[in-house]
Amino acid sequence: xxxxxxxxxxxxxxxxxxxxxxxxxxxxxxxxxxxxxxxxxxxxxxxxxxxxxxxxxxxxxxxxxxxxxxxxxxxxxxxxxxxxxxxxxxxxxxxxxxxxxxxxxxxxxxxxxxxxxxxxxxxxxxxxxxxxxxxxxxxxxxxxxxxxxxxxxxxxxxxxxxxxxxxxxxxxxxxxxxxxxxxxxxxxxxxxxxxxxxxxxxxxxxxxxxxxxxxxxxxxxxxxxx
Numbered sequence: 459x460x461x462x463x464x465x466x467x468x469x470x471x472x473x474x475x476x477x478x479x480x481x482x483x484x485x486x487x488x489x490x491x492x493x494x495x496x497x498x499x500x501x502x503x504x505x506x507x508x509x510x511x512x513x514x515x516x517x518x519x520x521x522x523x524x525x526x527x528x529x530x531x532x533x534x535x536x537x538x539x540x541x542x543x544x545x546x547x548x549x550x551x552x553x554x555x556x557x558x559x560x561x562x563x564x565x566x567x568x569x570x571x572x573x574x575x576x577x578x579x580x581x582x583x584x585x586x587x588x589x590x591x592x593x594x595x596x597x598x599x600x601x602x603x604x605x606x607x608x609x610x611x612x613x614x615x616x617x618x619x620x621x622x623x624x625x626x627x628x629x630x631x632x633x634x635x636x637x638x639x640x641x642x643x644x645x646x647x648x649x650x651x652x653x654x655x656x657x658x659x660x661x662x663x664x665x666x667x668x669x670x671x672x673x674x675x676x677x678x679x680x681x682x683x684x
Contacts, residue, residue, distance in 0.1 A: 488521060489513045490662070492677040496530075497684045504530045505684065506541060512673070514552075523548045528568070539572045545589075565592040581608040581616060599633035608648070620650040624658055641665045646675065654681040 495507035508526040513519050528543020545566035550559045570587040585604035591597065606626035613620045624646040630639035646660025658677040664670060 487672045487674065489516045489674045489676070491517075492675060493680070494677065495680045497680075497682065499684055501535065502532045504532070504539065504541075506530055506543060516674075520550055522550070526566075526568075528570075530572075537574050541570050541572070543568050543570070562594050564594070566590065567592075579610065579614050581610075582606070583608075600639060601631045601633065602628060604628040616650055616656070618650050618652050622648045622650070624648045624660065636667055638667055640667070644675070646677070654683070655679060 510524040512522040526545040530541035547564040575582040583606040587602040644662040646658040648658040
């Protein structure tokens, strides 16, 4: 069988979310379904494409739909990538003491720099991002720093059939007051499906200025070339 662990992992995901589904509708835990695409155009250029469906509950109660795309350029071979992108964000929130929702739309322009390291078999990624946020009644600038680790468990590299641990922390800082916007801390188990695809099942804790919220995450990465 090409992927000897894939059936076991899918079974764990099914059982895990089967139990979470009923519980999450009664708790302050949501679920994010995420697709990350990063398609090489040639040795230096790449196309980033991304879709996130964020739910208040396990599935079906939409909190936010986020679409991002951009064109990147590698300053060195397969590393040190600069990217210019655009984001469309549709958000829904509940009115106070009500089951009714209100919605809003945000447009974003963003610039980012990604650099990767691999010391001692640990795969490290740093991402620095600046966002220009066009909100319904405001314009804001935000800075983000993302630090991620992938640690293979059954191999020494992120090759097909590798099971790995994934973790990241990302802090968001505003150019305006209040400076602190949010912080996200994430941990997951991942599986490398092929040379250019992998998936993760994880949990992210998001701390805001005056509140916090947990999110289960199902993530799929696609780096297949165009």
